[in-house]
Amino acid sequence: MEKEIRFPEIRPLNIDRYARIISTGVGLPKAVVTNQDIIDEFKLLATDRAVQYSLGIKERRWSDFDEKVEDLMMAAVEQCLETANIDIEKVDRVIFTKLFGDYQVPATSIGLLRKFKAKKGIPAFDICSACSGFMHAMDLAIRYVATGDDYVLILGGSVIAKCVRLWKSPDPKTVFLFGDAIAAMLIGYSETKSFLASYLLTNHSLYDNAKVNFGTEFLRSGMEDLNPSIFYMRIADGNIVFNSSAKYAKVIAEKLLRETGLTMEDIDFFVTSDQSEKIWEAQLKELNIPKEKSQSLFHKYGNTVSAMSPINLHDLIVSGRLKRGNLVMMQAHGAGASSGGMIFRY
Amino acid sequence: MEKEIRFPEIRPLNIDRYARIISTGVGLPKAVVTNQDIIDEFKLLATDRAVQYSLGIKERRWSDFDEKVEDLMMAAVEQCLETANIDIEKVDRVIFTKLFGDYQVPATSIGLLRKFKAKKGIPAFDICSACSGFMHAMDLAIRYVATGDDYVLILGGSVIAKCVRLWKSPDPKTVFLFGDAIAAMLIGYSETKSFLASYLLTNHSLYDNAKVNFGTEFLRSGMEDLNPSIFYMRIADGNIVFNSSAKYAKVIAEKLLRETGLTMEDIDFFVTSDQSEKIWEAQLKELNIPKEKSQSLFHKYGNTVSAMSPINLHDLIVSGRLKRGNLVMMQAHGAGASSGGMIFRY
Structure with missing residues (x-):
């Protein structure tokens, strides 16, 4: 695919x-x-x-x-x-x-x-x-x-x-x-620079992997009623979500680190989208990041789509773990079609 | 309202x-x-x-x-x-x-x-x-x-x-x-400056005037099927669309002209959203712009939502009326909740 x-x-x-x-x-x-x-x-x-x-x-x-x-x-x-x-x-x-x-x-x-x-x-x-x-x-x-x-x-x-x-x-x-x-x-x-680098990418070959069908494409002549399932996010292949998240986590990290001249060791916290606990772990493993430098709230909130990364960031802030001056690499991944990341000093 | x-x-x-x-x-x-x-x-x-x-x-x-x-x-x-x-x-x-x-x-x-x-x-x-x-x-x-x-x-x-x-x-x-x-x-x-000013506004008091109902708000417990009308744009009051377009056309024009130090006479073409021919005419009248400095393709294409202004611009370009170096004020208005405009040298 x-x-x-x-x-x-x-x-x-x-x-x-x-x-x-x-x-x-x-x-x-x-x-x-x-x-x-x-x-x-x-x-x-x-x-x-x-x-x-x-x-x-x-x-x-x-x-x-x-x-x-x-x-x-x-x-x-x-x-x-x-x-x-x-x-x-x-x-x-x-x-x-x-x-x-x-x-x-x-x-x-x-x-x-x-x-x-x-x-x-x-x-x-x-x-x-x-x-x-x-x-x-x-x-x-x-x-x-x-x-x-x-x-x-x-x-x-x-x-x-x-x-x-x-x-x-x-x-x-x-x-x-x-x-x-x-x-x-x-x-x-x-007054001072905080955002050091930003990177976004798409992969249109994974366009069909996750779909919310609402849109004009599923409308067909003669349709009488719409099934409420058009609102739902359908995932074709969970393995693609898993593999692409880990792969893009690496691609994005490499681009961001090269741009900033930093190494992964300089990063205090890695904040990312945790579409499942295993996906979170796979990203950490791919980037060789210890669990202490990241966290997943998937067990508590599940997949909240675009809120996953910022909720993790928010939790690190209010819990006092993430402090002003810390360097953060923040990323977010979907089901393969779009991903991105930034490095900033909080 | x-x-x-x-x-x-x-x-x-x-x-x-x-x-x-x-x-x-x-x-x-x-x-x-x-x-x-x-x-x-x-x-x-x-x-x-x-x-x-x-x-x-x-x-x-x-x-x-x-x-x-x-x-x-x-x-x-x-x-x-x-x-x-x-x-x-x-x-x-x-x-x-x-x-x-x-x-x-x-x-x-x-x-x-x-x-x-x-x-x-x-x-x-x-x-x-x-x-x-x-x-x-x-x-x-x-x-x-x-x-x-x-x-x-x-x-x-x-x-x-x-x-x-x-x-x-x-x-x-x-x-x-x-x-x-x-x-x-x-x-x-x-290499040279082309976009001179940009201005956007919203008016949340007109939030209910035009709606496409698809979204989570109309979902109700026990609903079995969805009516295809949820895809349709419902307009509560056409007069509000008419009046707000003319009013905002003036507000936006004044802000853009003040910011650039230009007058309406300096503008070669006024390109705008023509949700109807009357709405187009009302904007011109409000701004005291002669019809020769604008155009409406509503008779041919109808309301194409966010495409109205750029289609008019495109037509002026391909017909040869709008030339490089001309000053353009471009605006777009909806049913009252959101509007905007720019001045640029084409």
Whole structure:
């Protein structure tokens, strides 16, 4: 399935107006859903023990039908702005990298501004880039600050539980995988350089490996009704997700280290997308990084799509492990079609 | 419905690595659909003459079920790259501002790269920002070039006809409005300054005025099937679209002119979104711009969402009316929630 793709050369950031991460936040649905809850709800032939053993997941958060995407965004942003002690009116731009929004149109980032009762008409839009979306959003934010913005608010994450719940016979291989969460990050002007390198890549030969079918392509003449499964993320081959994550982790690390002149030993923390505990471990092994320099929250939150990396970063920050001045390599990988990473001094 | 929003101050572009528009292209479905075709297909009580009189539209292009979004993107990009005499492998980034993609995941911009059989893993993602999306994409492209990219390929537009065709009883007020089209633009490094100012705004108090319901918010417990109408753009109040377009056209023009020190008389062409012929005329009237300095292709293509402005620009270029060195004010407006504009020397 996978063909040889030549990965682009890394390009230096032509930036002399610097940005830094000011603060982070996370918004989570109220309901903690255990493996047993899912087994019971969908009457599956599985045991909590087997699921934990094979996937490494214990629980995840799932939205109820009365929870909106903008509610989770609001919680994440309130935490983020409170930590920064910055009012929403100071923000120059809002970018939300979504799996689904509350609606397709308008952008859910505008729904967030309404919920905030923002008085200023802040420019805002949504991105669709699945798991790698937060790396695109961070890359965008530092370029906006470089070219004039003072504060850029970025959000990412997934709300998929309502879709799973509507789908009467969900795929038993993936129904345990996904969780709902939104991560927020405020990136703002900095007098000193913090972001040292950024790198993104795609591999179109893996375009078919993970799909959310909603779109115009599956529409067929004569269709009467749509099955709710069009909202669901279907993964064709889990091994490709595993192998490509490890492979790209290495490609991206090499590009970032060469660009910055650093070695892996200089990096204090490796923050990445943990689509499963095994995928996280495979990335560490590929890069020869000890577990103490990274972490996975997959057991607790599952695959939260573009929120995986920033939730891990947020947790390292609030737990006090990651300190200002530490060097971070942050990466995010999807099911093979898009990946990215950055090195920054927190 | 509309509340007072304080529009943000325009911020100077902190850019010393310049960009310019290198080339443009347009991809259109094969089928030209007349008003009479729609009247016949949906058995509507209307006449071609009445539709032409009230809306100013004669025909539009509608995709067939076997046409993909990536097919239209491909046609637009081939034209764009051929004009520029640039190979796809030279492109540093692809951004598609969509209404719908072929799928929700992966990004349809990656599907385009597969169709091109691109050998390089070019970073690519999709944006959701409805009608104002192309202004965001252009704004993004010049910031990418400012911070290191050489060539950024942006695309925008709408493919909605399949959705309309599935929906047995489409809204008779809006079924004539929308057309399918994809516009492409190659923005690249320039030794001289071309983009003089850029301005974007949102108004969250108009969040509910136009909706594409696909998203998690309309999902309800116990739902069995989804109606294809979730794909359709519903407009709550057409007067708001009309009034906000004229109002924002003025706000944006004033900000852009103040920032550049230019007057409206200095502008050679005003290129804008023409959601109807009347909306186009209202913008010109508000800005006191003679019709010779602008144009509307609404009669021919209808509302193509984020493709409206770039298709008008493309047509001015290929018809030879717009010449290198001309000053252009380009704007794009949606149904009120998001708008933007730029001044550039073509």
